[in-house]
Amino acid sequence: MKKTLNIALIGTGFIGKQHLEAIRRIPYTNIVAIADCNEEGLKRTAEAFGIEKTYTDYREMLEKEDIDVVHNCTPSAMHYEINKEVIKSGHHIYSEKPLTLTSEESGELVALAKEYGVATGANFNYRNNAMVREMRERIKNGEAGKPLVVHGAYLQDWLMFDTDYDWRMDPKLGGNSRALSDIGSHCFDTIQFVLGEKITEVNANAIIIYPERKKTEGGGTFSASAGKVTDTYKVLNEDVAFVMAKFESGLQGFFNISQVCGGKKNGLEINVSGSKESLEWHQEQSDRLHIGKRETGNEELFMGEAYLTGEVKRFATLPNGHPVGWADAFRNGILSFYESIWDESYKNNGFKWYADFESAHHIMKIIEACLESSKVKGWVKVG
Numbered sequence: 001m002k003k004t005l006n007i008a009l010i011g012t013g014f015i016g017k018q019h020l021e022a023i024r025r026i027p028y029t030n031i032v033a034i035a036d037c038n039e040e041g042l043k044r045t046a047e048a049f050g051i052e053k054t055y056t057d058y059r060e061m062l063e064k065e066d067i068d069v070v071h072n073c074t075p076s077a078m079h080y081e082i083n084k085e086v087i088k089s090g091h092h093i094y095s096e097k098p099l100t101l102t103s104e105e106s107g108e109l110v111a112l113a114k115e116y117g118v119a120t121g122a123n124f125n126y127r128n129n130a131m132v133r134e135m136r137e138r139i140k141n142g143e144a145g146k147p148l149v150v151h152g153a154y155l156q157d158w159l160m161f162d163t164d165y166d167w168r169m170d171p172k173l174g175g176n177s178r179a180l181s182d183i184g185s186h187c188f189d190t191i192q193f194v195l196g197e198k199i200t201e202v203n204a205n206a207i208i209i210y211p212e213r214k215k216t217e218g219g220g221t222f223s224a225s226a227g228k229v230t231d232t233y234k235v236l237n238e239d240v241a242f243v244m245a246k247f248e249s250g251l252q253g254f255f256n257i258s259q260v261c262g263g264k265k266n267g268l269e270i271n272v273s274g275s276k277e278s279l280e281w282h283q284e285q286s287d288r289l290h291i292g293k294r295e296t297g298n299e300e301l302f303m304g305e306a307y308l309t310g311e312v313k314r315f316a317t318l319p320n321g322h323p324v325g326w327a328d329a330f331r332n333g334i335l336s337f338y339e340s341i342w343d344e345s346y347k348n349n350g351f352k353w354y355a356d357f358e359s360a361h362h363i364m365k366i367i368e369a370c371l372e373s374s375k376v377k378g379w380v381k382v383g
């Protein structure tokens with residue numbers, strides 16, 4: 001029998017609730033308490049999930065509760081401070097992305113976690129989709145041939161009107177980067193995971209479509225804002241970014257990142273064009289892998305244990321024909337993190353299915369290199 005992990009979660013907003021759902025699907029876990037500075041929202045979540053202990057001050061929770069793992073689901077500006085306190089209190093930490101607002105902060109967290117010997121995970125959840133993991137296996141075992149070129153996109157439309165507003169617009173809460181750090185980071189993590197190599201150099205153009213945006217009554221995250229205009233503000237972080245990238249092996253790629261593309265909801269797509277065939281995955285049809293061929297017909301592989309490679313089989317949690325999707329990948333990532341605590345493999349330097357703080361720190365460096373490249377209008381090395 002495994003040791004039951006005592007879990008605490010900070011930040012019960014949109015993504016915090018998804019963490020709670022996913023944790024509940026993992027055996028040998030016990031959600032001991034949740035914390036949020038918004039008392040009303042906290043109460044609603046506690047009631048919905050049947051969680052007895054709640055705290056409006058997460059520090060009190062860290063002090064009083066018997067905890068193994070903390071999930072940090074607060075807005076990005078709070079990640080650095082809260083992750084630091086969690087590590088210093090000796091708990092394992094699973095943090096939302098982006099890991100911090102700067103690579104200086106994320107580097108500090110990597111060093112601190114090493115010092116305290118705790119396991120670290122960053123929720124780059126798309127790499128945990130079984131078909132993304134299958135893509136990685138097929139590249140690693142040579143089935144797709146040598147990668148010739150890669151491309152990808154992460155396109156959304158929830159900020160396409162100048163009246164759309166969210167905390168991510170405020171650099172103090174979301175950081176100097178928005179589209180790149182909010183969704184580009186997922187794209188970079190997924191492609192690096194699939195290829196098994198890092199982005200080392202970028203040439204990027206970060207674009208602000210609306211230099212000035214409007215605040216409206218009732219406008220908020222993912223909500224169409226139809227209310228009266230109450231204020232205007234200067235936009236300081238990018239809506240869109242076009243990124244050319246070079247990888248360790250010399251491989252090159254292009255990524256299109258945008259939060260203003262009408263009709264695109266959560267359009268993450270990645271394509272690796274290999275010398276034998278190309279592999280392509282679309283997040284919105286996440287139970288399929290498109291296999292592009294030159295001399296015979298293209299194939300569409302539907303997720304099913306029987307068709308997947310090696311260890312990836314166990315991440316297809318339902319039989320073929322029962323689409324496995326976003327929530328399943330989310331659970332896979334958290335499960336992989338907990339497994340590394342149970343078998344203590346988080347202490348090893350080798351390959352991990354989930355993203356640890358070191359991987360998330362490299363993503364911070366990519367984002368900063370993209371912003372720098374956009375300023376100097378040329379190639380910039382990462383890190």
Ligand SMILES: NC(=O)c1ccc[n+]([C@@H]2O[C@H](COP(=O)([O-])OP(=O)(O)OC[C@H]3O[C@@H](n4cnc5c(N)ncnc54)[C@H](O)[C@@H]3O)[C@@H](O)[C@H]2O)c1
Nearest residue numbers: 011012013014015016036037038073074075076096097098
């Ligand atoms: N992995 C993903 O796919 C994904 C998707 C969405 C958001 N995120 C990340 O998750 C984080 C949260 O985003 P969200 O969309 O859930 O935001 P949100 O605004 O819906 O939720 C944030 C919650 O944190 C709480 N909070 C703020 N400051 C706090 C503090 N000091 N102590 C305790 N609670 C505090 C807020 O009251 C709110 O309930 C962000 O970093 C974002 O980048 C990741």
